[in-house]
Amino acid sequence: MIGQSGHILVIDDYEINRRKLAIGLKKQGYRVSLAENGRQALDMLRAETFDAVLLDIIMPEMDGYEVLSKVKCDKSLRDIPVIVISALDDMESMVKCIEMGAEDYLSKPVEPVLLKARLAASLRKKKLRDLEVAYLQQEVMLRQNEKLATLGRLSAGLAHELNNPAAATQRGTEQLRSAFFRLRQALFSISDLKLSNLQLASLLELKLFAQEYAKQPHDLDALDRSDLEDEIETWLDDLDIDNAWESVPTLVSLGYGSDRLDELSNTFTIDQLPSVLSSVSSTYTICSLLEEMSQGAERIVEIVNALKSYSFLDQAPIQSIDVRQGLDSTLVMFRSRLKAGVVVHRDYAEDLPLIQAHGSELNQVWTNMIDNAIDAMDGRGEITLRTRQEDSWVVVEIEDIGPGIPEDLQLKIFDPFFTTKPLGEGTGLGLNISHNIIVHKHKGKITILSQPGKTCFQIKLPINLRE
Numbered sequence: 222m223i224g225q226s227g228h229i230l231v232i233d234d235y236e237i238n239r240r241k242l243a244i245g246l247k248k249q250g251y252r253v254s255l256a257e258n259g260r261q262a263l264d265m266l267r268a269e270t271f272d273a274v275l276l277d278i279i280m281p282e283m284d285g286y287e288v289l290s291k292v293k294c295d296k297s298l299r300d301i302p303v304i305v306i307s308a309l310d311d312m313e314s315m316v317k318c319i320e321m322g323a324e325d326y327l328s329k330p331v332e333p334v335l336l337k338a339r340l341a342a343s344l345r346k347k348k349l350r351d352l353e354v355a356y357l358q359q360e361v362m363l364r365q366n367e368k369l370a371t372l373g374r375l376s377a378g379l380a381h382e383l384n385n386p387a388a389a390t391q392r393g394t395e396q397l398r399s400a401f402f403r404l405r406q407a408l409f410s411i412s413d414l415k416l417s418n419l420q421l422a423s424l425l426e427l428k429l430f431a432q433e434y435a436k437q438p439h440d441l442d443a444l445d446r447s448d449l450e451d452e453i454e455t456w457l458d459d460l461d462i463d464n465a466w467e468s469v470p471t472l473v474s475l476g477y478g479s480d481r482l483d484e485l486s487n488t489f490t491i492d493q494l495p496s497v498l499s500s501v502s503s504t505y506t507i508c509s510l511l512e513e514m515s516q517g518a519e520r521i522v523e524i525v526n527a528l529k530s531y532s533f534l535d536q537a538p539i540q541s542i543d544v545r546q547g548l549d550s551t552l553v554m555f556r557s558r559l560k561a562g563v564v565v566h567r568d569y570a571e572d573l574p575l576i577q578a579h580g581s582e583l584n585q586v587w588t589n590m591i592d593n594a595i596d597a598m599d600g601r602g603e604i605t606l607r608t609r610q611e612d613s614w615v616v617v618e619i620e621d622i623g624p625g626i627p628e629d630l631q632l633k634i635f636d637p638f639f640t641t642k643p644l645g646e647g648t649g650l651g652l653n654i655s656h657n658i659i660v661h662k663h664k665g666k667i668t669i670l671s672q673p674g675k676t677c678f679q680i681k682l683p684i685n686l687r688e
């Protein structure tokens with residue numbers, strides 16, 4: 222006979238019963254421990270691992286019912302199958318034990334063949350339950366990993382997006398300090414120059430122009446810029462003005478050339494010009510830095526807001542959601558990958574109703590779908606996002622111009638771990654998770670329309686989840 226494996230605890234106050242059961246069980250190959258009362262049994266159960274318990278009902282002090290109820294109330298013990306053995310041949314107490322969570326029952330005297338069969342069956346069931354629990358735990362972990370991996374990919378892009386404006390703002394403060402210093406110097410010098418009213422008015426006008434000009438970017442290509450710099454330097458050299466070289470690049474950015482300087486030399490004397498040019502150019506520098514920094518700060522705030530709305534920080538799980546906002550904040554997360562070669566068209570219905578939904582989970586769906594669309598097009602192409610209302614549904618479509626999904630794969634792609642991507646790139650969980658979120662959590666639907674050059678995932682969400 223092939224021996225059974227498993228550690229069994231026999232609880233009975235009557236020694237002869239314990240021994241009889243132990244001999245029978247050992248013969249079948251089980252490891253057996255014995256307890257003569259309820260308290261001892263509970264201590265042993267907490268100290269060692271058991272695969273099943275054989276429990277007598279009638280015992281002094283703590284009876285079998287109490288032991289059973291304590292085992293079932295204890296999270297770490299409740300999964301151990303308990304088979305109740307009682308001399309009582311009354312149905313009622315057996316039924317009571319089963320209702321309290323006993324796995325099975327046997328009546329005394331115990332028939333060895335019956336004990337063997339029932340114990341084996343209980344252990345088989347326990348093994349299956351253990352496997353199921355292990356599987357579910359593993360699956361939860363994998364899903365969590367997938368979410369983290371997606372977030373990891375997104376945050377790499379975001380860090381890049383945040384870095385540019387943050388670095389520009391930081392650089393800006395340094396440059397601002399020195400431009401401010403130059404402006405102060407120039408203003409001191411000007412106050413010594415005794416400018417006429419006409420000259421002062423002209424200086425004011427030049428500065429106002431510089432302020433306005435700073436509000437818009439004026440890109441010059443490198444060649445034109447270097448030509449203009451040469452032109453201005455020559456002009457200044459010709460007049461022997463050699464202390465204005467610092468202002469040259471800024472004057473070029475301001476759109477100055479020799480014509481403009483000729484005009485200025487009609488209004489200001491050669492002694493006055495360096496300070497005038499320096500005050501105008503540092504005014505321009507200060508204004509354009511402020512402009513750049515305020516745009517950078519705006520960009521940072523925009524990204525942080527999108528992040529907040531993407532993850533629905535500090536909010537309850539079910540919300541009134543505008544799916545357009547969810548799509549847009551998801552797009553912000555993808556900005557750096559999209560900028561690399563994907564054009565996004567947004568075709569949103571204007572009067573789209575809000576829906577009752579789990580906001581951050583829907584964003585996880587949009588993330589998976591957009592991620593897949595970018596992957597399908599190898600990072601280059603077009604994505605169209607559409608939203609509209611259809612009766613009591615809100616419809617969202619995510620369409621790409623990639624190679625499409627062959628018909629025989631269209632059902633499989635929702636299976637867990639199905640992926641056509643190389644090892645390490647795809648987990649095959651994105652669509653499975655999305656399907657759970659849409660179909661199970663939101664009672665919605667997902668449909669695929671796909672052909673080479675056009676793949677559309679259509680998602681229908683009920684406007685009112687409770688209905």
Ligand SMILES: Nc1ncnc2c1ncn2[C@@H]1O[C@H](COP(=O)(O)OP(=O)(O)O)[C@@H](O)[C@H]1O
Binds near residue numbers: 593597640649653
């Ligand atoms: N827009 C799409 N175009 C083409 N194939 C797609 C698209 N979206 C998903 N798929 C296919 O479905 C598979 C499963 O997608 P998914 O569950 O997100 O896992 P993964 O992206 O990790 O492979 C992908 O490997 C791909 O073959």
Ligand SMILES: [Mg+2]
Binds near residue numbers: 589593652
């Ligand atoms: Mg995917």
